[in-house]
Amino acid sequence: MSEKKFFSVGRDTQKKDGYAKATGAEIFSSDVILPGMLYGRVLRSPHPHARIVSVDTSGAEAMGAVCITYDEVPKTVYNERQVSIPEKTYRDRTVLPDIVRHVGEGVMAVAAPTESLAEKALAAVKVEYELLPGLFDPEEALKEGAPALYPEVMLGDAVLPIKNNIACQRIIEEGDLAEGFAKADLIVEESFATGRVYHGQMETKGVVCKPEADGGITVWPTTQSIHNTRQLLGRIFSIPLSKVNVHRVTIGGAFGSSIQMNTPIAICVALARKAGKPVKLVLTREEDMYNHCKYPSRIKLKYGVTRDGMITAGQLETLVDAGAHNIQVYPLLGCMAGWFVSLYRMPALRFAGTGVYTNKTPACAMQGYGNPQVTFAVESLMDIIAEKLGMDPIELRMKNYVGMGQTFWGQGPTVRSIIRSCGVEEMLVKGREMIGWNERGRPEDKTGRYRRGIGVGRGFHTSGTGAPQPGEVIDYSTAMVKINEDGSADVSTALMCHGGGTLDAIAKIVGEELGIAVELVGVSPSDTATTGYDVCTHATRGIYCGGAAALRAATTARKSILEIAAKLLDVNPEALMIAPDPESGHGLIYLEGTDKRITVGEAAKTAQLKGWGTAIGVASHRQTNCPPCFVTNFIEVEVDTWTGEIRTTRAVAAVDAGTVMNPKLTAGQLEGGLCRGIALALLEDTDYDPETGRMTCNGGFTDYKMYTAKEMPMVDDLQVFFANTYEPSGPFGAKGVGEAANNATAGAVANAVQNAIGIRINDAPMTPEKVLKRLEEAGFNN
């Protein structure tokens, strides 16, 4: 449905950082080395809950190490995540704590000339703890008389007393629920759970901080938002923002793990300021795993439907085990409501969510921000309903999905917009063919030890969090585009690339608008001093929101170069066009039907020589929409009914991303999302030992397992396709992809398992141990 033929957008081009990454030349934050740099290390609590009575650093200091403790760091109470407006931001932590609330929480930190000296110094530090009772089960934490993690926290500038360890709550209702359920011929209710998954980004979180002579700081962190990092550091350390410069550094995978200003950053800044020297602090894998995780979920979901499959009402209740800090539970609950409401239409609905503190690793966003969890429940229940109604699951979905022209909630109730592009039906119809849906058979007809089944799952994610009015969540981007004197161009933005090709897409958008090849568009290195604000590269917003700002900046630059050319060619600027020369990729400005023409480079150079100035554009832009990027997964699994092992044998992953900017990279996003989604369904979780408060996997990859190449379907058995849509509000018709890629997967897997063995498993991960037990209960025999 492309409205226009593009020359740059939508073509596969070599990723701009491909060469550097393929040769090891790319510098990640863990690779930054500065002259005179010290290495920082953090002493981590071995206890899940304890008051720090005293810290004796004399041994470490005798070795020459620089030490910081709670007493020496600013006491600013902050929230790592800066995305909501202040009135909706819960704040409960300081740079270092006086009470540790989970194993692995930082107690104090040291810096020394080498990592091993720092480690030795750490070993010489003595800490006295007063042990406090630990809480590991969210239901227990809610009980009257349960020990309290916090007497109070801050909400905005107000003190908020905490009762029953409830971090926050949200109830959202629309329509008449009782009436809705009364109209139903069938009411179905089930409980679902997903695990406390770890991000597993390959680069552990890290940072290098250099204290500047003027009292400022320069920082090279792993982060998804340089500007939010800057703002928080400025506030915590009372430094004017003009003296806090945060660099964008390549990140070795994010998936939400650096969506907030991670705790090591503030600790490292405090160390560097005390040492008066640059300090590098890179977490070990164990520390990283104790730093953050995905929000686990416990969801109770209920739908009422009529006999012909129309939903009359829906209710979702959820208890979110936030862990030791409330990083972003409040917006999470709003989003979970949004995911629930925007998958299928409900005349009446109720959402009730509670976030509760426990003495575990704090949870934060991880690819989907509650979406894979909610969608797992919803897509599972859709199949349950279809089965009860004797209806094809695809037909039920077709009848009820929220699609074209309908209102959609985006990220929470304050972010509503109308859907203007929708490939849901196309993906269901085409995917059904590709996977061989009609041959999937019924579980009761399958025999033998190995049984295959096919399942479908739908999902979506919002492209950013933009909306017509300002809401609770901040969302806008800034970009600058300038045309260089040789006809090339630079684009400067604070967006991050997590690997999916965001910055390549930005370059394509700029090249498309300027009429020059993407190879001639440079993406400038960026830092907070030289870029305008960008909220964060999160929420699947990079291309749709960041790209829209870049497009606007490019449009201004284009206008300016056309005015210059018009002067030189003596024509009206509005009549001029630009197209790239197919050979050189340089932009050619021309007047159709005449021989009046000049290259972009000639125009820019002449303007420079004549002193007319640079063709440049700057835009700071908020999208007034956050269109859904729809996904559909069809998954075939094979269950070994003798061992309970489940293998993913085939998959079809489809996305409706509007205009696809980088086809191969987009396919890669879908494949990666599928891999992590299958792992959410079948493999990943972190368990805690209630005796010690430690993870039973001990925080390392030895026992936290992620999928290898062996578990994924073979190349020919994993097909990917893009719906043919065009999003009118997106840059050149584009929407997002990122998080959407894994949202539909877990549900599709559960449905495939059901189709294979006739057993419905609602609590992920569906480990062989769990599956075999269920098989036995169902009368299977090995």
Next chain:
Amino acid sequence: MHNSRIITNEFDFCQPATLTELFGLLNEPGGDDRLIAGGTDILVMMKEGRHCPKRLVSTMKIDELDFIEIKDGVMRIGAATKLKKVAAACREIKSILALHEGVSSIGKLQILNMATIAGNICTASPAADSVPPLLTLGTTLTLKSGDGERQVALEDFILGPGKTAIGRDEIVYSVNIPLPAEGVGSSFRKMERVGADIAKINIAISIKRNGDVCESCKVAVGSCAPTALLIDEPGGILSGQLISDPESDLIRRAGVAVSEAIRPIDDIRSTAEYRRKVAKVLFMDVFQVAWDRAKGDAS
């Protein structure tokens, strides 16, 4: 919380070039020595603070320890022979394919390039993947010290997790595998959470087949007791029996006997209950493969 990026423990690292030099070091009085081969177990444990030796003595520069030879029907593998070489050598000998499969399944390519057969045995992990096949083959070890050498049966050598019958100044010199006669088929299977993982449970079998009669059958299971276990019961049930169908009830009964003989526990990788349930299945799986392999012409 330990730091997996570095080794904090300080030690001297020695790389003797000959056995004589090695025993000279080990015999120094008052030493706190630990042998290191590929280092894939010991260095990880040292990072975790589970071992803090004062001195690490490497076997990897000693050419005398890197060999594979077959003499008088016995395959002798030098202690410091890398797993990759061991896997390749076993691939060529049909009757010990289980050993090929077990060794190839250890970790991954990089581990096979680094780690040694003696390291796998001496770590004495209940999950070590070379051990079940070696047990079914009646493997012995040659231990050497400055004073001489002795032979120990593998099942007498591994005593418990991390515990072996090795003396303070002794090393494993070679791993000796009596090569089975004609008509023996073997097979190995490992169940893991993902590829390149330590076993939840692993099993090896070696069957002597004569026509359709099972003459004898040796089974060993790993990761289901403090050490890998040689399990006699299937042999008792199947020896001398006519196997008309490798999926018959008889085989199932032998599998049940395996499940009953193991002593698994709950750990991070799986549960005792699960291990017990699938031991039978794994037995039936490896039986079938090994049975076919034992047929003579089949490879």
Next chain:
Amino acid sequence: MKKELITLTINREQYDVVVEDNELLSNVIHDTIGMTGTKYGCGTGECGACTVLVNGEPVLACITLAKAVQGAEIVTIEGVAPEPGKLDPIQEAFVEQAAIQCGFCTPGMILVAKDLLIRNPKPTEDEIRDAIRGNICRCTGYTSIVKAIQDAADSGLCCRSKP
């Protein structure tokens, strides 16, 4: 602790470095020498991000003592490309297939692929997946990486150039 001057041969060049006995190859390469392509992902041998070639074979630098590889030929990702500005066919295939997202696993993957194709110029898909099973990629789901290695194999150019 005692420090010692040793010589390491990395990417066909000699590096004199002062190391302690307990220093790991990964840290000497990354921090002391400053070749940052050798990554730390886990430190326990699980992820493959620190893979380097020692005498042509992929090994894990995070569990290799620096002193143990004196005299060996070490190749890091920096030594794979034939000359500055040019890529090895495997590197090229990774770029072409978009098998690089965040790029943190890439050096290890490429080195393993390099070794694989030298040993086995026409690997099956199973053989490819088996070879890279010790290298975790959290981004791609592996499809593009497998395709890249297949492409490099199909090009027939890889097995010739030993790193």
